[in-house]
Amino acid sequence: MSEIQDYPSRLSDPASRKFGTFSYLPPMTPEEIRAQVAYIVARGWNPAIEHSEPEHATGHYWYMWKxxxxxxxxxxxxxxxxxxxxxxxxxxxxxLVGYDNVKQSKGAEMVVFRAGTE
Incomplete structure (x- = not known):
């Protein structure tokens, strides 16, 4: 059996925190982000943008951008x-969030810019 990878995420270290499935993968390239946005559009989902301070990003509430x-x-x-x-x-x-108006839920959600990585 292969070794299971540990993801050391600590409340005391905002840079170590994970935010959804994609955050456990290597950072997406601009082309990969574009492909995910195209997927949201192709599914007919409504895109929405949210933002949050790193120290509050583990909460359920993020600020809606427009x-x-x-x-x-x-x-x-x-x-x-x-x-x-x-x-x-x-x-x-x-x-970026893709809202599925048929199922009335989020169909996709991913951090497209992580503070401190630019």
Whole structure:
């Protein structure tokens, strides 16, 4: 049996914290993030952008950046809005959510900018 990898995440170390499935993988490249945004759009999900201070990012509540982008299908516009949120909130994590309006839940959620990694 192979060795199971440990992910040392500590409340005292905000840089070590994990935020969903993708955070356990190596950081996504811009091309990989673009592919995930394209997937959200292809599924017909509504993108929304949220942000939070690293010390509060483990909570359930993140600040919503504007309103969800209902019906937006332009991947470049969504990525540009993520970048605008990052520039307006330096030092915050920024995540993208894809809301599934049929199931009335989140279909996707990923941190697209992690504070302190630029």
């Amino acid at each position: 309103l969800p982008m209902f019906g937006e299908t332009d991947v470049d516009a969504i990525l540009a809005e993520c970048d605008t949120c990052r520039r307006a909130n330096p030092g915050h994590h920024v995540r």
